[in-house]
Amino acid sequence: MSNSFQEHFDRLIDSEVTIEPKDWMPDDYRKTLIRQISQHAHSEIVGMLPEGNWITRAPSLRRKAVLLAKVQDEAGHGLYLYSAAETLGVTRDELYNQLHTGKAKYSSIFNYPTLTWADMGAVGWLVDGAAIMNQVPLCRTSYGPYARAMVRVCKEESFHQRQGFEIMLTLSKGTEIQKKMAQDAFNRWWWPSLMMFGPPDAESPHTAQSVRWRIKRLTNDELRQKFVDVTVEQAKVLGLEMPDKDIKWNEERGHHDFGAINWEEFRNVVKGNGPCNKQRLETRKKAWDEGQWVRDAAMAHAEKRKSRKKAA
Amino acid sequence: MTQEIKKTNKTEWPLWEVFIRSKAGLDHKHAGSLHAADAQMAVENARDVYTRRMEGVSIWVVESRHIHASDPDQSESMYEPANDKIYRHPTFYNLPEEVKYM
Numbered sequence: 001m002s003n004s005f006q007e008h009f010d011r012l013i014d015s016e017v018t019i020e021p022k023d024w025m026p027d028d029y030r031k032t033l034i035r036q037i038s039q040h041a042h043s044e045i046v047g048m049l050p051e052g053n054w055i056t057r058a059p060s061l062r063r064k065a066v067l068l069a070k071v072q073d074e075a076g077h078g079l080y081l082y083s084a085a086e087t088l089g090v091t092r093d094e095l096y097n098q099l100h101t102g103k104a105k106y107s108s109i110f111n112y113p114t115l116t117w118a119d120m121g122a123v124g125w126l127v128d129g130a131a132i133m134n135q136v137p138l139c140r141t142s143y144g145p146y147a148r149a150m151v152r153v154c155k156e157e158s159f160h161q162r163q164g165f166e167i168m169l170t171l172s173k174g175t176e177i178q179k180k181m182a183q184d185a186f187n188r189w190w191w192p193s194l195m196m197f198g199p200p201d202a203e204s205p206h207t208a209q210s211v212r213w214r215i216k217r218l219t220n221d222e223l224r225q226k227f228v229d230v231t232v233e234q235a236k237v238l239g240l241e242m243p244d245k246d247i248k249w250n251e252e253r254g255h256h257d258f259g260a261i262n263w264e265e266f267r268n269v270v271k272g273n274g275p276c277n278k279q280r281l282e283t284r285k286k287a288w289d290e291g292q293w294v295r296d297a298a299m300a301h302a303e304k305r306k307s308r309k310k311a312a
Numbered sequence: 313m314t315q316e317i318k319k320t321n322k323t324e325w326p327l328w329e330v331f332i333r334s335k336a337g338l339d340h341k342h343a344g345s346l347h348a349a350d351a352q353m354a355v356e357n358a359r360d361v362y363t364r365r366m367e368g369v370s371i372w373v374v375e376s377r378h379i380h381a382s383d384p385d386q387s388e389s390m391y392e393p394a395n396d397k398i399y400r401h402p403t404f405y406n407l408p409e410e411v412k413y414m
Contacts, residue, residue, distance in 0.1 A: 022384050072364065079361050083345045086327070092347060093324050149344070156365070295349075299323060302350035 013213060018144040021087040029213055032206070034088050035104075036215060037146055041081035042099045042106035046280050048074045050114040051123065059117060066163050067120065073156050080149040087145045100285050108266065109192050111274030118171055118178075118185035124164015126186075126193040126231070132157050133227050134197065137217035165234065172238045179239075186235070187243040194258075195266045197224040228256050326375055328354040330362055333370035340372050348373075 005024045012019060019025055048071050055071065058064035082092055098104035109127055114120065135157065138150040171182035198220040201207055210216035218226075228247070235242055246259035268274070325347040331340035343362045348354035354373040362368065382390060398404050407414060 020384065022381065024385075069364075072360075076361050076364065079346060080344055086345070091324060152344075295323060295325070298349035298353065299325065302353070305350065 013142055016142075016214075018147065019142050020144045028209075029215075030088050032210065032213070032215060033143055033146065034085055034090050036210075037081055037085040037088075037149075038090070038095050038098065039105055039107075041078045041085060041095070042104055043110065044074045044078035044081065045099075046106045046110045046284060048078075049280055049283055050110055050112070050276075051120060053114050054117060054120050057117070058120075063120075063167070070124070070160050070163065073160065077153045077156070080152055081146075084143075084145040084149040096288065100281070100288060102272070102281065105270065107196060108269040108274060109196050111269050111277045111280060112188070112192055113276050115188075116181055116185060118167070118181040119189070121164050121167030121171060121182060122185035122189040124160050124162075125168050125234070126164075126189050127196070128157060128160040128164060129231070130193045130196045130227055132161060133223050140214070140217065142214035165238075168238050168240070172240055182238070183240050186240050190243040191261065191265075192269075194224055194227070194261055195263075197221075197227065199263065199266070225255050228258050232256055325349050326377070328358075328373045329376050329379060330354070330358040331372040331374075332358075332362055332368035334367060335369055340370065343367075345376060351375075 006026065009019070009023075009025060009029075012023075019029075051067060051071050051074075055064060055067050058067050082095060085095060086092060095104070099106070114123065132154065135150055135154050139147055139154055141147045141150065168182050168186075171178040173179075198204060201219045201221045204220055207216060207219050211219070232242060232247060244259045246257065248257050249255075250257045269277070272278075326349075327345055328348055328351075329345050330343045332343045333340045343358075346354065346357050346361055348357050351373060355371055358371045358373055363371070394400075
C-alpha cells in the first residue's frame with residue numbers, strides 16, 4: 001500500500017505536477033521541506049536586524065523611507081514562508097521555539113556586523129543578489145505553498161538589490177572617502193556572500209535527493225558560479241575592485257575562476273562563533289519575550305469582544 | 313518541553329486564510345494565510361502583509377478551521393464523471409460554415 005503511495009508521489013514529481021498540503025508525501029520530503037522553508041523564514045526575520053541598525057542613521061529621508069520599506073518586506077517574506085511551513089503540520093510557536101533555542105539555523109551571513117552606511121549598499125547588492133539567485137529557481141519548486149510564497153518573495157526582492165546597488169553607485173561616484181567606504185564594504189561582504197550558497201557540492205550529500213524532489217533546482221556550486229560571473233560585470237560598472245586576486249576569466253569553461261573560500265570560517269559561524277551570533281539571537285528573543293504581553297492582551301481583547309457579542 | 317509547547321500553543325493566535333480582490337470586478341483570490349487574534353486584526357494584518365504594493369482593493373479573511381476542502385485521495389471518483397461528458401462543451405457540436413456567429 002505504502003509502496004503505491006510512493007509510486008504515485010514519484011509520478012507527480014517526475015511529471016512536474018505540484019504537491020499540495022493534503023497530498024500524501026514521504027516523511028523525509030516533509031521533514032526536509034520544513035527544515036528548508038523555516039530556515040529561510042528565520043533568515044528573513046533575523047535578516048531585519050543588521051539593517052534595522054541603520055534605519056535611524058540613514059543619510060536622507062529618501063534613503064530612510066527605502067530602508068524601512070525593505071525591512072518591512074523582509075518581515076513580510078518571513079511571514080509568507082512561516083505560513084508555507086505551517087501547511088506541513090508544524091505550528092508557528094514550534095518554529096519560533098526552534099529559532100530561539102538555537103535548534104534551527106538561519107543564514108550565517110546575518111551574523112556579520114553592518115559597520116558603515118556602505119554596508120547597506122553591499123548587503124542589498126550582494127546579499128540580496130545572492131538570495132535572488134537562490135530563490136528564483138525555487139519559484140518552480142515542487143511544493144505548492146512554498147513555490148507560491150517564493151513567487152511573491154522574488155517579485156519584491158529585486159527592488160532590494162537595486163536599492164543596494166544604487167547606494168554603492170552613489171558612494172563609488174562620490175568623494176575619495178566615500179569610494180573607499182564602498183570598497184571596504186565590498187571587501188567585507190564578498191566572501192560571506194559566496195558562502196551563502198552553502199558548502200561545495202562534493203560536501204553536500206543531500207543535494208541529489210533535493211534536486212530529485214525539485215526542492216532545489218540548481219546545485220550550490222552552479223549558483224555560486226553564476227553569482228560570481230554577474231558580480232564581476234557589476235563591479236566594473238561601480239568602478240570597484242573584486243576582493244579576490246584570483247578572479248580570472250576562463251575561456252575554456254566560459255566562466256570566471258575564483259579563489260579558495262575559507263570554509264573553516266563558514267563552519268565556525270554556523271556553529272555559533274561568528275561576530276554577531278549571540279547578539280542576533282538575544283535581540284530576537286528579547287523582542288519575542290517583551291512582546292508577550294501584547295500577544296496576551298490582543299487575545300484577551302478578542303475573547304472579551306466575542307463574549308460581549310454573544311451576550312448582546 | 314512538550315508541556316512548554318502546549319502552554320505556548322494555547323496562546324497562539326488563530327490562523328486565518330486571506331483572499332484578495334486585486335481590482336474592481338475581479339474575484340477574490342486566495343493570497344495566503346496569517347495569524348491574528350480576531351477578524352478585525354486579521355484584516356489589518358492582511359493589509360500589511362499582502363497589499364504593500366497596491367495588490368488589492370478588497371480583503372476577505374476566514375478562520376482556517378472553517379474551511380472544508382475536498383479530499384485529494386478521492387479526486388478520481390470526484391471528478392471522473394465529468395470526463396465523458398464532452399457534449400457539455402460548445403466545441404462538441406458541428407455547425408455548417410454558413411452559421412458564422414453562434
